Amino acid sequence: MVKEILPHRVVFLPEGKSVEVLSGTTILDAALKAGVNLGSVCGGKVRCGKCRVIIRDGAERVSKPSNEELNLLAEDEIEAGYRLACATTIGGDLEIMIPPESRGEEQRLQVEGLDYSISVNPFVTKYVVGLPVATFEDGRTDKKRLLDALEDVFGLKNLSIDYSIFKDLPKTIRKGNWTVTAVVWNKEKIISVEPGANPQMCGLALDIGTTKIAGYLIDLYSGRVLGARAIPNPQIKYGSDVITRITYTMGEQGRLERLQQLAVDGINQIIEELCEEIGVRPDNIYEMTVVGNTAMHHILLGVCPKYLAWSPYTPALGSENIKASELKIKMNKDANIYLFPVIGGFVGGDHVAAIAATRMGDSDEVAMLLDIGTNTEIALGNKEGIISCSCASGPAFEGFHIKYGIQAVRGAIEHVKIDPVTFEVKYSVIGNVRPVGLCGSALIDLLAEMLRTGVMDVSGNLNTGLNTPRIRKRKSGASFVVSWKDENGIPRNITITQQDIRELQLAKAAIRSGAEILMDRLGVCEDDIERLYIAGAFGSSIDPKNARIIGLYPEVPLKRVKIIGNAAVSGAKMALISKEERKRAEEIAEKVTYVELSTQPEFMTAYLRSNYFPYADPTRYPKVSTMLERCGVKLIGDGVQRRLIGR
Numbered sequence: 001m002v003k004e005i006l007p008h009r010v011v012f013l014p015e016g017k018s019v020e021v022l023s024g025t026t027i028l029d030a031a032l033k034a035g036v037n038l039g040s041v042c043g044g045k046v047r048c049g050k051c052r053v054i055i056r057d058g059a060e061r062v063s064k065p066s067n068e069e070l071n072l073l074a075e076d077e078i079e080a081g082y083r084l085a086c087a088t089t090i091g092g093d094l095e096i097m098i099p100p101e102s103r104g105e106e107q108r109l110q111v112e113g114l115d116y117s118i119s120v121n122p123f124v125t126k127y128v129v130g131l132p133v134a135t136f137e138d139g140r141t142d143k144k145r146l147l148d149a150l151e152d153v154f155g156l157k158n159l160s161i162d163y164s165i166f167k168d169l170p171k172t173i174r175k176g177n178w179t180v181t182a183v184v185w186n187k188e189k190i191i192s193v194e195p196g197a198n199p200q201m202c203g204l205a206l207d208i209g210t211t212k213i214a215g216y217l218i219d220l221y222s223g224r225v226l227g228a229r230a231i232p233n234p235q236i237k238y239g240s241d242v243i244t245r246i247t248y249t250m251g252e253q254g255r256l257e258r259l260q261q262l263a264v265d266g267i268n269q270i271i272e273e274l275c276e277e278i279g280v281r282p283d284n285i286y287e288m289t290v291v292g293n294t295a296m297h298h299i300l301l302g303v304c305p306k307y308l309a310w311s312p313y314t315p316a317l318g319s320e321n322i323k324a325s326e327l328k329i330k331m332n333k334d335a336n337i338y339l340f341p342v343i344g345g346f347v348g349g350d351h352v353a354a355i356a357a358t359r360m361g362d363s364d365e366v367a368m369l370l371d372i373g374t375n376t377e378i379a380l381g382n383k384e385g386i387i388s389c390s391c392a393s394g395p396a397f398e399g400f401h402i403k404y405g406i407q408a409v410r411g412a413i414e415h416v417k418i419d420p421v422t423f424e425v426k427y428s429v430i431g432n433v434r435p436v437g438l439c440g441s442a443l444i445d446l447l448a449e450m451l452r453t454g455v456m457d458v459s460g461n462l463n464t465g466l467n468t469p470r471i472r473k474r475k476s477g478a479s480f481v482v483s484w485k486d487e488n489g490i491p492r493n494i495t496i497t498q499q500d501i502r503e504l505q506l507a508k509a510a511i512r513s514g515a516e517i518l519m520d521r522l523g524v525c526e527d528d529i530e531r532l533y534i535a536g537a538f539g540s541s542i543d544p545k546n547a548r549i550i551g552l553y554p555e556v557p558l559k560r561v562k563i564i565g566n567a568a569v570s571g572a573k574m575a576l577i578s579k580e581e582r583k584r585a586e587e588i589a590e591k592v593t594y595v596e597l598s599t600q601p602e603f604m605t606a607y608l609r610s611n612y613f614p615y616a617d618p619t620r621y622p623k624v625s626t627m628l629e630r631c632g633v634k635l636i637g638d639g640v641q642r643r644l645i646g647r
């Protein structure tokens with residue numbers, strides 16, 4: 001007799017979603033099947049420890065923890081029933097609680113950015129036109145009737161019209177009682193014909209980043225943002241950085257298509273949610289502008305990204321115009337999707353858009369733009385010319401590879417202050433709830449505050465001799481307690497570890513050395529930089545003063561520093577509503593000279609010098625040095641060696 005295999009029922013709390021799965025399914029896969037949001041940064045490889053769940057009922061009906069899993073969980077967590085969802089397989093009915101720190105909360109949007117007032121002049125225009133009714137005397141075809149009317153009334157000559165549109169014309173014209181709305185792209189081609197008068201005309205500006213996808217629904221008449229939505233990039237389960245994703249696509253067949261489909265699904269989710277919220281029909285979205293790094297750009301188009309990772313990192317394509325239906329994006333099927341031009345394998349359309357948004361290419365002033373993300377792009381120059389580079393800063397400032405790092409979501413500690421005498425910590429939390437982790441702006445604050453108060457020295461070493469219970473010494477390394485477990489929302493102290501500091505130090509050094517090389521190449525010093533823009537991952541919550549204390553950027557007066565949030569999105573919005581702005585983006589891509597850091601002989605020296613806080617040579621940071629000295633921390637400059645005195 002064949003034994004019947006019965007599925008097990010798994011209930012996920014607090015949402016109460018349930019799913020039926022077979023024995024051997026991991027809790028992570030069950031959660032995905034149930035549509036439950038669960039952090040899984042390493043993609044289920046038992047490395048990140050972000051998929052913690054608590055088994056409320058049925059702990060005896062799951063697999064035993066492996067050593068790998070035990071290494072990622074604290075003892076009191078194991079006692080409290082914590083398990084890693086990706087490492088635990090199901091063997092019976094279960095009730096599982098997803099703790100707050102593991103929930104994939106909706107991300108906070110950076111919508112402010114740098115929005116100039118520009119005149120709205122989109123590529124798409126709507127024309128409502130009445131057609132002469134067909135008679136025996138006027139026997140023109142429906143297609144000719146429409147083209148003639150558009151020429152007679154609006155002067156539109158030589159418009160093209162695709163088969164996919166004219167095949168429905170007879171029905172559309174009669175349904176509208178001989179009045180139609182023609183949607184025309186760039187006065188060249190008809191991309192939609194709708195019955196009667198339909199005034200709604202929207203576009204979508206999209207930022208497809210390695211960690212998140214953000215979309216902005218825009219009214220193409222006024223240029224007004226109607227709504228915004230951001231979701232984690234669903235590809236993240238296949239790696240948190242660009243190289244891992246590219247490597248993934250090189251494996252067995254179908255992987256590139258899988259990543260492409262995930263991007264398309266994410267975009268469609270954003271469109272669907274925005275349309276529902278605002279009350280817009282997806283059919284009435286006629287254009288989309290897309291910014292993203294070169295790898296995301298290629299993967300979205302289903303183009304092999306392999307050669308982006310191989311020297312000389314040549315992209316397969318630059319700016320492209322693609323029909324929405326070709327990518328299966330659920331907007332008007334004949335809508336145009338414009339992908340920004342790229343500068344190189346590691347400098348993508350997002351950087352082009354950010355440069356365009358700052359208008360640094362139009363100005364006499366020398367400006368520097370730092371667009372901080374998993375890959376940080378830096379541009380330096382003015383209207384005479386711009387050079388740019390890409391720094392492998394990694395995702396540390398976005399909270400990845402940091403023990404208690406999370407993105408800027410509800411529950412993230414956003415800003416931190418340390419008392420220089422008692423070492424007590426004050427912090428603010430997004431959403432004013434109990435904290436569950438540290439986001440990028442808090443990490444910058446922490447580094448600056450630890451440096452200022454002597455908790456950490458200029459080499460990034462925690463001062464383990466300090467007389468405070470907040471300094472913890474363990475076999476695994478030292479750490480500093482930011483939030484005690486009885487005051488936060490997780491059953492552990494939230495700390496910054498020595499290892500976290502190393503990760504941040506490397507990220508900071510990558511960014512600062514990139515800036516140094518560009519300054520060197522243009523023969524520009526700190527005084528020459530009249531404007532310094534900081535864009536990207538942190539949004540507007542970064543404290544520019546603290547960023548300067550740790551040497552994230554060259555020491556320029558604070559009044560010259562402008563935090564511009566997601567400048568790439570600003571560029572995408574501008575190019576959506578203005579033909580001139582799109583032209584500007586194309587020109588910038590032509591004009592920028594890319595500097596490959598790995599081929600610069602002085603790069604390694606700059607990198608090593610940038611590993612210190614704020615920099616190996618304190619004479620390059622006179623204001624920061626004076627400020628630190630006032631706090632009892634004296635920087636002694638001798639080229640590389642630093643010494644911290646005063647504590």
Ligand code: FES
Nearest residue numbers: 044046049051086
């Ligand atoms: S440890 Fe489970 S997803 Fe990373």
